[in-house]
Amino acid sequence: MMNVTTSTADAAVPHAPSTRPEDGAPARPDAATAALLELGRALQAAGYRFTTVTPATHNRVRARAEHVWARDLCDVFGWSRPFHSDAVPPDILRLMQAAGIAQPHRDGWRCTLRVSELGGQLYFHSAYPTADADAVFFGPDTYRFGRALQRELADMKALGRTVQRAADVGAGGGPGAATVALACPDAQVYALDINDKALRLCGVNMQLAGATNVDVRRSDLLNDIDGELDLIVSNPPYLLDPSERAYRHGGGELGAGLSLSLVGQAVTRLAPGGTLLLYTGVAMRHNSDPFLAAVTPLLDGLTWTYEEIDPDVFGEELDTPAYQDTDRIAAVWLKATRPRH
Structure with a gap:
């Protein structure tokens, strides 16, 4: 799930890898952002890889008593374990400190970000646990979204369909935007979010991916960009979160609010032949799909398909009060x- 909300802002993002045509030359990144980019490149050179699991699995792995302090880079940047200085190469620690992501912890350190791999690219995102209101999400949903998008x-390439303008709505750390940009190098791709931390990390992640055709912008859904789009992709928040954290809380009925708002807006912004690709979660009730019933009227006049690609995600949420009447x-x-036409 990526970060979107219904509050509006219109500021430009200073750390985008590409700029709007009217902006001129790209702004020079600050020292911490430059160090974070250099750190990402150092991890790429070291062959670092990590697959992010569900919070429940992450908690089980971290709780194993035989291994508390980090032993390697995956423990530091993947499992969010505390580490002593000798657990990472000196140049890595130096870059972490320069980037401001090495937090003192007892007699060692803890990294405030994670780094995960998807499709051969590395992405910075929030450390575990993702308790902050402005946390930047990356997890199993991201992998499902990425595979479906690829x-x-x-298929579009095989059919000869071209994309000139595309948007990843609620881009978070930017895996959707990067996937589109690398597959469609001639397209102008917008990575849209309202979370400042997500926008900063997205800008760095686009540079790591070599996605030079991505414009990272602040936008409430599609409200802050103009014109028609050939492709709109999104993996919005879809849970009911008691704390209403932006990366989790979908609002509306059973968390479907943001997804329905996006569909309603996107269908008015698609160019002729343009496509919306939405990955979301649905709280199934009494063996029925309330999201499908709600979204169907919004799709009038469009050609569409709807596929359940995983029947059971975030099962632990069923223990919470919000989902007491939910099957899955x-x-x-x-x-x-x-x-x-």
């Missing part, structure tokens, strides 16, 4: 295309 982009939470994939 499949659709490959499923991950679904919506593809909607505006006819050319």
Whole structure:
């Protein structure tokens, strides 16, 4: 789930890897952001890889008594374990300190970010646990979203469909935007979010990926960019979070609020032949799909398909009061295309 909300802001993002045409030359990144980018490149050179698991699995692994302090880079940047200075190469620690992500912890340190791999690229995102209101999400949903997106982009290429303007709405750390940008190098891709921390990390992640055709911007859904789009992709928050953290809380009925708002807006912004690709979660009730019932009227006049790609995600949420009348939470994939004529 990426970070979106319904509050509006219109400031430009200072750390984007590319700029709007009217902005001129890119702004020079600050020293901490430059150090974070250099750190990412050092991890790439070291062959670092880590796959992010669910919070429940992460907690189980971290709780193992036989291993508390980090032993290697994956423990530091993946499992969010505290570490002593000798657990990482000196140049890595220097860059962490320069980037401001090495937090003192007892007689050692703790990294305030994680780094995960998807599709051969590395992405900075929030450390475990993601308790902060402005946490930047990356997890199993990101992998499902990424795989489905890669499949659709490959199909579009095989059909000769071109993309000139695309947007990843609620981009978070930017894996969706990078996937589109690398698959469509001639397209202008917008990575949109309202979370300042997400926008900063997204800018760094786009540079790490070599996605030079991405414009990282602050936007409430699509409200702060103009014009039609050939492709809109999104993995918005879809849970009911008691703390209403931006990266988790979807609002509305059973967390579907943001997803429905995005669909309602996106169908008015698609260019002829343009496509919306939405990955979201649905709280299934009494063996029925309330999101499908709510979204169907919004898709009038479009050609669309709807697929349940994982029948059971975030099962632990069923123990919370908000989901006492829910059978399961499923991950679904919506593809909607505006006819050319």
